[in-house]
Amino acid sequence: MFKGFKFTRxxxxxxxxxxxxxxxGYISMxxxxxxxxxxxxxxxxxxVGIIYGLVAVGISLIYTGLDVVNFSHGxxxxxGAFTGLTVxxxxxxxELIYAIxxxxxxxxxxxxGLFFAFVIMGLFGVLIERVFLRxxxxxxxxxxxxxxxxxxxxxxxxxxxxNLAYIIWNPxxxxxxxDLGLPINIGGVTLPMTYLWMLVTGFTVxxxxxxFLNKTKMGLGVRAVAHSKVISNxxxxxxxxxxxxxxxxxxxLAGLAGTLVGPTYQVVVYMGYIILLKAFASAVVGGFGSLxxxxxxxxxxxxxxxxxxxxxxxSHKDAYAFLLMIVVLLIKPTGFFGVQVKMKA
Amino acid sequence: MLKIKSLVSGYGSVQILNGANMKxxxxxxxxxxxxxGTGKSTILKACSGIIRTWKGNINFNGExxxxxxxxxxxxxxxxxxxxxxxxxxxxxxxxxxxLGGFTLKSKQIxxxxxxxxxxxFPRLNERKSQLAATLSGxxxxxxxIGRGLMSNPKMIMLDEPSAALAPQIVLDIFKNINxxxxxxxxxxxxxxxxxxxxxxxxxxxVIKDGVINVEGESKKLMYxxxxxDSYLGGGGTTANV
Numbered sequence: 001m002f003k004g005f006k007f008t009r010x011x012x013x014x015x016x017x018x019x020x021x022x023x024x025g026y027i028s029m030x031x032x033x034x035x036x037x038x039x040x041x042x043x044x045x046x047x048v049g050i051i052y053g054l055v056a057v058g059i060s061l062i063y064t065g066l067d068v069v070n071f072s073h074g075x076x077x078x079x080g081a082f083t084g085l086t087v088x089x090x091x092x093x094x095e096l097i098y099a100i101x102x103x104x105x106x107x108x109x110x111x112x113g114l115f116f117a118f119v120i121m122g123l124f125g126v127l128i129e130r131v132f133l134r135x136x137x138x139x140x141x142x143x144x145x146x147x148x149x150x151x152x153x154x155x156x157x158x159x160x161x162x163n164l165a166y167i168i169w170n171p172x173x174x175x176x177x178x179d180l181g182l183p184i185n186i187g188g189v190t191l192p193m194t195y196l197w198m199l200v201t202g203f204t205v206x207x208x209x210x211x212f213l214n215k216t217k218m219g220l221g222v223r224a225v226a227h228s229k230v231i232s233n234x235x236x237x238x239x240x241x242x243x244x245x246x247x248x249x250x251x252x253l254a255g256l257a258g259t260l261v262g263p264t265y266q267v268v269v270y271m272g273y274i275i276l277l278k279a280f281a282s283a284v285v286g287g288f289g290s291l292x293x294x295x296x297x298x299x300x301x302x303x304x305x306x307x308x309x310x311x312x313x314x315s316h317k318d319a320y321a322f323l324l325m326i327v328v329l330l331i332k333p334t335g336f337f338g339v340q341v342k343m344k345a
Numbered sequence: 346m347l348k349i350k351s352l353v354s355g356y357g358s359v360q361i362l363n364g365a366n367m368k369x370x371x372x373x374x375x376x377x378x379x380x381x382g383t384g385k386s387t388i389l390k391a392c393s394g395i396i397r398t399w400k401g402n403i404n405f406n407g408e409x410x411x412x413x414x415x416x417x418x419x420x421x422x423x424x425x426x427x428x429x430x431x432x433x434x435x436x437x438x439x440x441x442x443x444l445g446g447f448t449l450k451s452k453q454i455x456x457x458x459x460x461x462x463x464x465x466f467p468r469l470n471e472r473k474s475q476l477a478a479t480l481s482g483x484x485x486x487x488x489x490i491g492r493g494l495m496s497n498p499k500m501i502m503l504d505e506p507s508a509a510l511a512p513q514i515v516l517d518i519f520k521n522i523n524x525x526x527x528x529x530x531x532x533x534x535x536x537x538x539x540x541x542x543x544x545x546x547x548x549x550x551v552i553k554d555g556v557i558n559v560e561g562e563s564k565k566l567m568y569x570x571x572x573x574d575s576y577l578g579g580g581g582t583t584a585n586v
Binding site for chain 1: 394426427431434440496
């Protein structure tokens with residue numbers, strides 16, 4: 001019956017559109033539907049989305065640069081949150097910040113916390129790559145035996161880092177009382193300041209990353225190494241160094257995202273696991289390996305999840321991201337920006 | 346300029362080169378000929394540091410360069426242009442050229458070199474803001490050679506510049522290779538297209554089973570029967586002419 005039927009790009013897109021309309025129609029019938037709640041869902045969804053996007057960009061960067069999926073990426077997110085929290089508490093609770101700047105506000109400590117989370121996680125990522133992953137990437141990544149080894153190594157690393165955090169910060173939930181000021185009102189939606197920080201910092205960092213990759217020489221090198229290590233070698237790029245840089249940037253982004261999310265919930269040792277899976281879903285939805293795709297996928301997952309949680313049922317919040325991932329994999333397996341196949345030997 | 350002494354190398358545990366000896370003089374064009382799977386490209390890869398040298402010695406400009414990291418070899422002025430028109434398809438022609446000059450420190454020299462490449466290949470100038478994926482086969486080969494010239498090399502190694510191109514375009518590219526030599530560079534060209542390569546080169550080496558089988562002035566090699574024997578069937582000499 002279906003002989004000769006081809007699943008073309010046009011059919012894929014039509015089906016995606018139909019799914020979108022069904023979904024929008026379904027949530028519009030919800031009793032909670034009104035302009036106010038829609039605005040709220042939109043803003044929160046984008047805010048959550050940019051965080052998923054930042055982590056997903058890291059996963060995609062490592063995938064293109066090292067040819068492997070990094071399953072310990074969630075742990076860098078968690079360690080980043082703890083780093084930010086520790087630095088913030090050290091500055092604020094120790095009143096150190098007031099000793100230096102007597103008129104300082106809470107956000108000064110928070111910015112320093114963000115900065116430290118970014119830098120320390122970046123350096124930590126480079127260290128991990130050099131010590132643990134380098135011997136394996138030397139033998140080849142991707143679909144080789146060594147590539148499989150790196151993936152297993154990622155799982156192991158995840159457990160080790162989790163237990164390391166367990167020893168240092170113990171398993172209890174740490175509240176992150178970032179003193180950022182009163183909630184503000186944007187177009188009738190009351191938004192806590194932590195969300196505004198996520199929004200602004202997230203977009204700034206995503207923009208900075210775009211600028212770095214497209215306008216600087218180092219970014220050009222990163223893109224070259226991501227595409228082909230052999231040609232990069234031949235044009236004189238120090239490929240091992242750039243692989244470290246790629247891993248470092250990815251981990252730094254995860255660490256920054258961790259400190260951004262920290263004040264909205266609590267900082268717990270186990271927070272990395274669920275964000276890894278959701279960022280993974282975002283990367284798949286956007287097209288695995290594509291950096292703009294990762295950000296767009298983050299927005300899509302964030303908006304879908306938030307609107308489902310608000311209009312359908314909040315108790316299954318964590319399931320919706322994966323529901324969307326399954327739907328996208330069924331209808332449009334390459335994701336929004338993905339390429340058909342990526343052959344690497 | 347480049348001296349290769351009893352070079353032994355290969356992929357994984359498979360040995361390809363069994364002690365090859367070669368010499369490339371300053372400002373000359375040397376052709377390295379041979380059939381499929383005889384180790385032509387392997388010699389180039391060993392020179393540019395992509396694969397390890399197991400035994401033997403590669404000397405460039407008086408320095409031993411075997412088993413240096415590839416980017417150090419590029420900095421010393423030895424650049425390989427790969428087979429198969431390997432470019433970065435998702436980048437523009439200009440970005441591809443900029444990557445070729447990655448080792449350059451100054452932006453001024455980079456821009457000068459881009460101008461220089463456009464002088465050799467005016468077609469690239471017309472296409473400079475296009476994605477490399479949209480170029481034709483001949484233009485891709487020009488882009489590859491141009492990218493190799495970007496880092497101010499002393500010597501350039503070309504891996505089959507004529508592969509899968511129309512004869513007219515091959516002629517055009519070979520003319521440009523001659524022009525590059527006249528401007529002071531040394532060229533080592535690996536070819537399957539024997540007659541074209543020998544017309545271009547001053548000196549030729551024929552490789553067979555990982556060792557140099559025949560060598561000599563290219564004018565002599567052109568009529569040498571043993572060159573034909575080095576190829577399976579011998580008919581390869583007249584192909585593509």
